[in-house]
Structures are given as C-alpha cells and as structure tokens.
Amino acid sequence: MKRYKYLLLFFLAIFTLQATAQQSSAELKKKKQALQREIDLLQKGLNQTSKSKKLTQSQINALTAKITLMEDKIAVINTEMKRLDSQITENKNTVLSLKEQLAQLKKQYAAMVRFAQKNRNGYEKMMFVFASKDFYQAYKRVKYLQEFSQYRKKQANFIMGKEQNLNEKIVVLDKNLKEKSSLLAEQENEQHKLAKDKTQQAEALNKISKQEKQYKQDLASRMKQRAAIDRSIKDAIRREIEIARRKALEKARLEAARARAAALAKAKAEAAALARAQAKARAENKPVPKAPKVKEPEAEPEKVAGNPLTATPESAKLSSAFQNNRGSLPWPVASGSITEGFGRHKQGQATYDNSGITITTAPGAAVRAVFSGKVTTVRPAMGSYFVLIKHGEYFTVYQNLHSVSVSPGETVSTKQTIGTMSSSGSPELQFQIFRGISAQNPAGWISR
Incomplete structure (x- = not known):
C-alpha cells in the first residue's frame, strides 16, 4: 500500500513540475509579446519624428528606452532557451529510458511467446493438470494457465502503450528542437537590430555633442517651462491643502463652540440647583453649600492637529485605499x-x-x-x-x-x-x- 502511495506522490510531483514549466513558458512568451508591443510603439514614433532634421532629446530618450526594451527581450529569449534546453535534456533522457524499457519488455514477451508455443498442445496442458498430486494442486495449475494467458495479453497491450508513449515523446522532442532553432534565429535577429540601434544612438549622441550649445539652450528652455508648470501644480496642491486646513479648522471651531454652549447650559443648570440648595439650607438653619470652582471654557482652536487632507473619514479612507x-x-x-x-x-x-x-x-x-x-x-x-x-x-x-x-x-x-x-x-x-x-x-x- 505504501509503495502505491509513494508512486502516486511521485507522478503528482512530475505533473506539477510539468504544469509549472508550461505556465512559466507561457508567461515568458506573454512578457516577450508585451515588450515587442512597446518596441513597436516607440519605433512608430521614431519613424514619424525622424522626418524632422532637428534631433530632439525626446527622440534620444525614445531610442534609449527602445534599446533597453530590446535588451530585456533578448534576456527573455535567453531564459526561454535555457528552459527549453532543460526540457530537451529531460525529454531525451525519457526517450532513452522508454527505449530501454521497451526493449526489455519485448525480450520478456518473446520468451513468453516461445514458452506458449512449446506448450500450445491441449494434450500437454491436460497432462500438466492431471500430473498434480491432489485436487488443490490441479486447481492451482488450471488457474496458472488461465492467468498466464491473461498476463500475456496484458503485456502485449502494455508494450503497445509504451510504444505510443515513446512516439509521443519523440514528437515532443522534435517540437522542442524546432522551437530552439526558431529561438536561436530570433535571438540572432534581435541582436542584429540591437547593434543597429546602438550605432544610431552613438551617432545621435555624437550629433548632440557637436551641437551642444544649441541643445543646452533647448534644454534650458524646456526645463524652464517644466519648472513653471511644476510650480503651478504645487501651488494648486498648496491651495487644496489650505482649503482642507480651513475646513478642518472651521469644523474644529464649530465643535468647540458647541462644546462651550453645552458647558454653559450645564453651568447654568448647576447654578440654579445650587441656589435652591442654598436657600433650603438657610431656611433649615443648616450649613450653606459653597459654589464649586467654575472651569474656564476652552479657547477656540488656532490650528488643526494632524493632516488636514485626511481630516474627514471619507478622505482618510480614500487616502488609505490609494496607499x-x-x-x-x-x-x-x-x-x-x-x-x-x-x-x-x-x-x-x-x-x-x-x-x-x-x-x-x-x-x-x-x-x-x-x-x-x-x-x-x-x-x-x-x-x-x-x-x-x-x-x-x-x-x-x-x-x-x-x-x-x-x-x-x-x-x-x-x-x-x-x-x-x-x-x-x-x-x-x-x-x-x-x-x-x-x-x-x-x-x-x-x-x-
């Protein structure tokens, strides 16, 4: 029972590894396709902007980004090839193992066939049964002959199954080898494109160095514009912070005013109750209770505690969800x-x-x-x-x-x-x- 349990666990592990390998292969292909889409998009933009004689920093940035993406794609192809090499080695070993098993099974089956041919005569089978010492031994010999015949049929079917499995593995191995050949061609093509783009990048950078004064002026102008926009954005954000601060402060002041009003009403009620108690004490010639010390009302808040942008439950929840x-x-x-x-x-x-x-x-x-x-x-x-x-x-x-x-x-x-x-x-x-x-x-x- 334990042996079958271990066998089951072994095949389950093999199946899991194969599924993981397939999944990883699919993920690599998906990543490669995504990189190619980005490369195509950048190349399309470069084709349009290359019509202009003036080289811009945006073109250089796009070209640099494209080179990085191409290097990433080549790295993915290399990972694919390593994974494929591992699969090819594994499948080659499986094919060799299956061939050895099949040869051994055929050898055993040939021996059984020769034995069956020698004992195919019905008279000899009867003599084999009647030569038994007792009825129990005769019964066992009859069962043996029946089981031997059934086992021979099972072995024939098992050999056919092994041959089918071997053929399937050979087909998979052939597919692996073709895929590797395709990947090698793709890798060579991408490296050729990469070398071409690096040459183009070097020429562009050389052009910039020759016209450095003009590019410095263009950069200074662009950075001045960007700084102006960034200041405008930060001013807008500061306004939002100030609006939130004012709202939070107004809310805090309103809550403080309500608290003062409630405290004043409570103080008036306590003063009236005290006056009644004092009058009663005097009428009964008893010690007159003294008025307690009045607590000074809290002053209006001058600033908001914490971040005004998360002062409300809604804004705090939205901020947390974004984070x-x-x-x-x-x-x-x-x-x-x-x-x-x-x-x-x-x-x-x-x-x-x-x-x-x-x-x-x-x-x-x-x-x-x-x-x-x-x-x-x-x-x-x-x-x-x-x-x-x-x-x-x-x-x-x-x-x-x-x-x-x-x-x-x-x-x-x-x-x-x-x-x-x-x-x-x-x-x-x-x-x-x-x-x-x-x-x-x-x-x-x-x-x-």
Missing part, C-alpha cells in the same frame, strides 16, 4: 513606454530633475485616471493642459494633454477617460504622483 494599491495602479494610458524616469538626469554637461515619469504613447491616446478621486484643477500650460486629481492626501497629475473631458469639482472613477494626447508625432504624457507636495516615483506605484 494600499501601491504597485498595482493601472497605467494612465492603455499602451506606452517609460522613456524618461523619475529623478535626476544628465544631458551632456547639464543636469535636470524629473518630478514624475515621461510615458511615450500612441497618437490620440486616451488618458485615464489611475484611481478614483476628485478633479481639483484643469489648466492650460504651454500649449497643452494638465489635470490634477485629489485622492485623499495623494494627488495625481497628467500633463501635456491635447484635450480635456473633465472639469474641476468632478468626481472620477478608476480608468475613466479624462482627456486625450496629441494625434500627431510621438506624444509624451508627463505623469506625476504627490503625497501632499512631496513628489513620489510613479514607477513604483503603477503595475509592472
């Missing part, structure tokens, strides 16, 4: 690639900061809210628009929109369209997340 979705927020566009990350960047000898991430997307792409919240600001900026959405103590910003479909004060839901990108060129969405006025790295918040 709990860190790493799984949807992208603000359906398809795109991060072409400039968060933080400090260097271009030539100049450095600049990006308080969000730049996502290159498709022309005319719909821009979506990454979480439910309230639109607080919609404002034109440098020929485009930006939208600011409040999520408790968090804010999300969507810059460089060509058109906007929401208004200040409007409540939006997750993935609701709030505007669209430009329908020409290679549009770049500037996406930011703030906690209060502190910039967060959006790459750590959106799903990978």
